[in-house]
Amino acid sequence: MYGAIKVPGPIHFAFSKIFLRYKQISGERWKYMQHYLQPKYGKIVRIGPKNIIVSDKEVIKQMLVTDEMPKSENYDTLRVEDARVSLFVTRDVSFHKKRRRILTPAFSLKYLASLEPLMQSCLRDLTTKLDESIDNDKKIHGAIVNIYELIRNTAMDIIGETAFGESFSIVKNGNHPLPRLTFRELVRRVLCSTFPALKLFLKMDPFIDEFSIKMINKRKNSEIKKNDLLQIMLDSIDDVKGGMEQIEICEQMLEFIFAGTDSGSYIITMTIIELLRHPESMEKLIKELDAALINSNGEFPLNDEIKHLPYLTAVINETLRLYPIMMDVGVSKQLTKDSIMCGYFIPKGTCVNLNIYAIHYSKEYWGENAEKWIPERWLDLDKLPKNAFFPFSAGSRNCIGINFAWLEIRIIIATLLQRYKLEDMSDQKLNFVQFITPSLKNQSEGQIDTPSLWEKVMSKLPTDKFLEEDIPIDSLTIKELNDWTKGIAQTCLRGNASLVYSVDELSPPESAKSLANPMRYKKKPSQISFQNMEEQPQFFTTADKQIEVEKILLILDNIYDSVDEVPYFRTEEDFSPNVPRYAPLQTILSSFAIRSVQTVDNYILHSVCSTTNTSFHRYADRSIFYNSLSSGLSSAVIIHVSRGLKTDVLIDIISTLAIQLHMVKSIASLAGLDTADDAVRTLIYLCIVSDGVKSSIAETAKELAMIIMRKMVVDQIPASALRSINKRVAMKLLSKEVGGKGLINFASLIPFVGELVTFISDSLTTYGIGQVSKYVFCPTDDTSETKHDDDSPSSPPPHPGRIEL
Numbered sequence: 006m007y008g009a010i011k012v013p014g015p016i017h018f019a020f021s022k023i024f025l026r027y028k029q030i031s032g033e034r035w036k037y038m039q040h041y042l043q044p045k046y047g048k049i050v051r052i053g054p055k056n057i058i059v060s061d062k063e064v065i066k067q068m069l070v071t072d073e074m075p076k077s078e079n080y081d082t083l084r085v086e087d088a089r090v091s092l093f094v095t096r097d098v099s100f101h102k103k104r105r106r107i108l109t110p111a112f113s114l115k116y117l118a119s120l121e122p123l124m125q126s127c128l129r130d131l132t133t134k135l136d137e138s139i140d141n142d143k144k145i146h147g148a149i150v151n152i153y154e155l156i157r158n159t160a161m162d163i164i165g166e167t168a169f170g171e172s173f174s175i176v177k178n179g180n181h182p183l184p185r186l187t188f189r190e191l192v193r194r195v196l197c198s199t200f201p202a203l204k205l206f207l208k209m210d211p212f213i214d215e216f217s218i219k220m221i222n223k224r225k226n227s228e229i230k231k232n233d234l235l236q237i238m239l240d241s242i243d244d245v246k247g248g249m250e251q252i253e254i255c256e257q258m259l260e261f262i263f264a265g266t267d268s269g270s271y272i273i274t275m276t277i278i279e280l281l282r283h284p285e286s287m288e289k290l291i292k293e294l295d296a297a298l299i300n301s302n303g304e305f306p307l308n309d310e311i312k313h314l315p316y317l318t319a320v321i322n323e324t325l326r327l328y329p330i331m332m333d334v335g336v337s338k339q340l341t342k343d344s345i346m347c348g349y350f351i352p353k354g355t356c357v358n359l360n361i362y363a364i365h366y367s368k369e370y371w372g373e374n375a376e377k378w379i380p381e382r383w384l385d386l387d388k389l390p391k392n393a394f395f396p397f398s399a400g401s402r403n404c405i406g407i408n409f410a411w412l413e414i415r416i417i418i419a420t421l422l423q424r425y426k427l428e429d430m431s432d433q434k435l436n437f438v439q440f441i442t443p444s445l446k447n448q449s450e451g452q453i454d455t456p457s458l459w460e461k462v463m464s465k466l467p468t469d470k471f472l473e474e475d476i477p478i479d480s481l482t483i484k485e486l487n488d489w490t491k492g493i494a495q496t497c498l499r500g501n502a503s504l505v506y507s508v509d510e511l512s513p514p515e516s517a518k519s520l521a522n523p524m525r526y527k528k529k530p531s532q533i534s535f536q537n538m539e540e541q542p543q544f545f546t547t548a549d550k551q552i553e554v555e556k557i558l559l560i561l562d563n564i565y566d567s568v569d570e571v572p573y574f575r576t577e578e579d580f581s582p583n584v585p586r587y588a589p590l591q592t593i594l595s596s597f598a599i600r601s602v603q604t605v606d607n608y609i610l611h612s613v614c615s616t617t618n619t620s621f622h623r624y625a626d627r628s629i630f631y632n633s634l635s636s637g638l639s640s641a642v643i644i645h646v647s648r649g650l651k652t653d654v655l656i657d658i659i660s661t662l663a664i665q666l667h668m669v670k671s672i673a674s675l676a677g678l679d680t681a682d683d684a685v686r687t688l689i690y691l692c693i694v695s696d697g698v699k700s701s702i703a704e705t706a707k708e709l710a711m712i713i714m715r716k717m718v719v720d721q722i723p724a725s726a727l728r729s730i731n732k733r734v735a736m737k738l739l740s741k742e743v744g745g746k747g748l749i750n751f752a753s754l755i756p757f758v759g760e761l762v763t764f765i766s767d768s769l770t771t772y773g774i775g776q777v778s779k780y781v782f783c784p785t786d787d788t789s790e791t792k793h794d795d796d797s798p799s800s801p802p803p804h805p806g807r808i809e810l
């Protein structure tokens with residue numbers, strides 16, 4: 006223990022940093038820090054064995070400006086890997102100086118003035134989007150928009166356009182993975198910095214680097230030479246005195262995207278929200294803007310026209326004061342000499358966090374109304390407290406983007422207020438999270454996701470209606486059923502690749518909302534086995550509704566057809582870490598724990614399929630393993646995001662089926678079978694409903710598989726026979742899936758436990774189905790010989806028995 010620090014604070018904090026660290030995984034540690042620790046212990050608090058946090062403005066000024074203390078070792082934990090160094094995280098003073106010298110020209114006032122037309126092109130996308138929304142929504146005389154998301158996307162487009170030479174067109178196209186992936190990357194970095202072992206499991210989405218590399222290569226191959234940030238970084242590569250490397254440029258690009266997007270959009274949004282909460286300030290600002298822009302004939306306000314407006318500046322400063330982006334533990338410095346702070350001896354080497362949030366809110370410095378948003382306090386600069394305002398930090402490690410940020414904030418706010426009358430949505434509970442940078446989150450959802458969740462609050466999507474409405478299943482048209490099922494299946498399979506699920510994509514069509522209810526409350530028919538299915542009734546009755554087997558079959562067929570749109574795992578390349586769509590697969594497979602389990606399982610599984618074809622074994626095993634894990638994961642996630650929808654169980658069933666069908670189709674095609682063939686479809690259905698390798702259904706399936714594989718009598722299997730088997734499958738599926746979910750229904754009422762049960766249950770089921778499939782489609786070595794002789798034009802695709810090893 007670092008006994009020399011006698012600073013007050015929770016006793017256990019003196020033993021380990023982990024107590025405070027783990028609180029940051031929710032993104033809400035700032036509340037604990039600012040509403041509990043700081044008020045309780047005062048201006049100086051011990052937060053770790055050799056960590057303190059200080060809220061004294063003179064100490065903060067001393068550390069930032071007078072002594073220019075280096076950044077603390079805490080920044081090392083944010084570094085993804087050694088080569089990925091960046092301006093923000095580096096602690097090396099001379100390295101930082103070199104980098105800052107390279108990058109500073111791109112943030113000079115003169116250079117920034119040349120960027121205005123580029124920013125305006127992004128503003129045009131924003132205003133076009135808003136105009137379109139207003140035109141489309143005539144009923145409410147305006148439009149309900151998620152202003153935060155729009156501003157965030159605009160800020161990201163602006164960074165793309167100004168720093169890297171091309172807009173990402175996120176606002177224009179309305180859909181781009183970057184906002185979601187960058188947010189997730191920030192969350193991942195915070196998790197890994199808290200629990201470093203997680204670095205083994207949680208990897209950065211390869212899309213992010215690939216995206217940067219694409220831009221870099223495009224620029225390298227382009228004949229047009231720009232003078233933007235990207236060009237400055239690329240030009241430095243040839244600098245013999247320590248220019249940037251490609252990996253460093255990628256990291257720096259990402260950092261500019263994080264910093265340039267999140268901080269600016271947070272401040273712009275909060276300024277607008279505060280203006281809406283203070284109509285008199287809004288009116289005053291609009292008057293000031295109107296007067297300044299009365300003779301303006303440009304499409305958008307220019308920085309030169311508005312940069313000296315005192316009230317606009319006051320409004321922005323006041324927001325920067327009450328919403329400092331370092332709201333959590335502030336800027337962190339490492340003490341290079343023994344010091345006295347707030348009357349305590351602090352030894353050299355201590356990490357001193359500077360609580361910028363606390364000094365911005367201090368009544369001692371700002372007066373009794375410190376917590377209130379009052380722009381007027383900025384109109385008389387002489388009355389302002391000295392050294393109590395550090396929104397951009399200060400000294401050599403201050404924000405490099407300060408001028409850029411001011412330019413962007415001014416012109417976006419002025420544009421919005423000049424063009425639109427904004428109104429607040431009632432009943433919105435704002436909440437903030439900090440994962441390195443700050444963002445807004447929807448409080449009522451109680452979960453962390455991309456900021457788009459906020460949209461639900463803003464736009465009042467009819468999620469709550471699902472809870473009340475109970476539309477009869479009969480009102481569902483075949484098309485609606487098809488579209489919805491397809492939507493769920495693909496969302497889930499795509500989600501598996503990116504680990505992202507949008508509850509909106511899972512929502513049923515208007516008239517289909519009660520589809521789940523009859524299934525959910527239906528009693529499990531007593532033990533149906535394949536042999537005695539004939540005796541079972543054709544309909545399962547619920548309170549007053551019936552579900553036709555035909556309809557279930559239709560769902561099954563629909564999922565079967567729609568999973569084709571997501572590629573199968575068939576080759577080494579599909580499992581390569583370089584394929585971005587399988588990032589989670591990479592994460593899962595790279596885990597040591599999983600690898601060791603997998604080795605044992607492979608050993609056992611080999612007994613299920615005795616072929617010597619190692620390709621088949623390898624890819625089938627990987628497919629089974631990945632799909633088992635991801636079906637558990639996806640169900641747990643879906644239960645999590647859709648809890649509260651009456652449709653959650655149905656969505657869970659459909660998504661699990663999608664993964665299982667995808668897996669079995671993948672294994673069938675590994676065995677060389679044509680999955681578009683009706684007989685193969687039936688065979689795959691049989692695998693889905695088998696109770697295990699030893700079950701009679703699996704045996705039947707195996708026999709059918711042998712017939713099909715040997716191309717014996719496929720053409721003679723009448724379509725009606727296949728259809729009849731399919732129907733039985735549908736009935737079995739009803740009993741198996743819906744009945745099997747009883748436990749989950751109950752458990753899903755308990756947060757976390759529900760997800761765990763769902764995870765385990767679905768993983769095991771999928772695992773079992775995988776084993777059956779491997780057994781059923783196991784290529785026999787003699788099959789390959791049989792086919793070797795068969796050169797007829799109608800031969801099936803090459804059998805894996807013949808695949809070169």
Ligand code: HEM
Nearest residue numbers: 092093264265268269272336396397398402404405406410
């Ligand atoms: C309202 C907007 C912004 C605010 C309030 C803000 C605030 C800050 C603060 C407080 C720091 C110091 C963090 C620390 O030492 O831990 C910082 C650093 C930094 N900011 Fe900003 N920032 C804003 C916008 C931007 C923009 C638009 C960019 C780039 C386009 C940017 C790029 C950076 C970089 C690269 C650093 C690290 C600088 C260094 O260590 O030399 N920021 N910012």
